[in-house]
Amino acid sequence: MQLEVRGVTKRFGDKEVLHGINFTVQSGRAMGFLGRNGAGKSTTIRCLMDVFHQDEGGFYIDGQPLDITKYRVGYLPEERGMYQKHTVLEQLVYFAQLRGATRAQALATANYWVDYFELGEYKKKKLETLSKGNQQKIQIAQSFLNEPDILILDEPFSGLDPVNAQVFKDTIARFVSEGKLVIFSSHQMNYVEEICDDVTLIHQGNILLTGDLEQIKRELGQNKLQLRIEGMDDEALADALRAAFPDIITLPHEDGLILDTQSRVTQQQVLDHVNRQGWTIHHYGLYTPSLNDIFIAKVGEQA
């Protein structure tokens, strides 16, 4: 199954917040949807969920226009909220029934996910009596009801402690391995990097990059080295290298200076220069950007 977002534009009054965005999501591959606050992530997701209606463009599944009501969709909205004064199990059963399950199926799936998150003792308690963390788990549980074909999670990790985040990551991995279509937005790059096969970066309503995460890393790391010299600060090193190799571009980085050789300087030339200068290498290697580096670099380019 392939979900295609094709030329989606959304305006609120005179303000255009999505400018004809395009990207695709494959089932069996988790897709991380990244962007700063107000970049357009939640608006895109709400258009996809048919909460908002896009002004132009559309969503397609395997080439056909998407009718979201025809699929079993698990959705975790950015604005968390369920019935505070209703009991945990009865409202999960209610949501499962509204999404097409029979009463018996709804009871089975609700019980399964409450037990899965080790919240069985709270089934008959009102939601408001649970701790914030446990309420968050119930919110997540509701998105997993009825074994969804498509899972759309808006900032799923916010409010989760490390233990629950791990449980959640394992669950997403399970859905991905079962060939489900999974999209989730997040600010937390480490989680996205761990789970996602693909990423899409949105900034001010435009897609900055989209595709396979490893390939993006390789492409963005091409012709880049990372170097740190004992007893020398990165700024002095950058000045020295630029004097020796005028074509080189240097970029500061917390793990050591990044050298973009532009394919005009070889690794050997750099190492020979280090040896000639009698510098002692503290760290040297090919540079592979982290998702965080990619995010900062790409968004920074647009600033």
Added chain:
Amino acid sequence: MRDFGIVFKYELRQQLGKRTVQVTTLILVLIALAATSFPRISAMFSSDKDGQAAQADTTLTQDVGYVFADDAQRQAYTDLLGLQEGNHYAARDDLVAALKEKALKVGFVFTGDTSFETIYQDKGMEDRYESVLSQLVSQRHKDALLADKGLTTEDLAAIEAFAPDTTTIVMGKNTENNILLSMVLMVMVYMLVLIYGNTTSTMIAREKDSKAMELLITSTKPTPLILGKVAAAGVSGIVQFGLIVVAALGGFLFSQDYYSPMVRQMLLGSLSQSYILTYLFFSITGYILYLFLYAALGSTVSRVEDVGSATAVVQFIFIAGYVASTFVMNVPNGPVSVATSLIPFTAIMVMPMRAGLATVPAWQMIAAGALMLLTVALFAWLSIKIYRWGSLNYGNKTNIFKVLKEALRPQRRAKA
């Protein structure tokens, strides 16, 4: 239809499962039962009291002293009241002395057949000895005058009780008979709409407040959601009020023999089948109409505490209908009554009131019914649109015209 059933059952279970609703209903049922059984209960107590009072009526003998004008008068009152020797005093001064010593509460000094002086040492708020004795003296005087004419008190009562033999035929409705029941039913509809209207708008505003609405509208369509919620609120209101009516009716049937014939006539006189059908049709459809209005307005606010200000306009319209229905009592077929019974927002109370008090032309009844059904359908559709629009309109202050403009704007869908 399937989702409507799910929403309806869930919301109804939530509504009727609330402890506060159950306790309030129980209290109101008991009050209704007690209120309508009151004449019987009150009769049980009052008959005992009367008996006790009859046995122990010592108003004019206990601690009361008399000085009579002459022996004949003394003998007559002694026989009439059963006076003892201790009640008699030879002179006014003796009586005053006894009052000062607190041996008596009150003293009477007769100065003639129909004149007497009343003397208290201390007079309490409730002391009415002189008025009781005055009635007795008056009755004696009246009897004496009648006797002079050769008549008795019974003869006089028979003369005064005469009434001509007449028959009154009311071809249409008798306002006197129907007004009490019509007012009671009108007040019930008034309470039903205000209580459950607010419940409906609060229910929907709370979903926005708790952010549950986004989950709901991505789980099903707005139509089953709003229809299910309104139906659940409507049915729970009817169940609650139905129980109160059954309790009140039960209490009335239990005690109907103890109601005065006039009250019984006023309550039962209007209960014709056509009146009941008219009342049920306009009350229930009007109630549903208002619930849709309240639901739509509830979805335009983001916080529960804003519900009151958002629904004020509906309450104003509804109260105007209530005021109009009180006007109808005086002129059931006047132009204002006819107009307000045709307008659906006021017809909810005005038409049943008119139908109870006067004969409503068939065309007006049919026109009002048709208008009511059309308006309910229109506002059901509008409330679905407003609910859908309002579901994600958080925080923005707006007005009803802006809401309607935005809610009715056509939405673009993805095309192949």
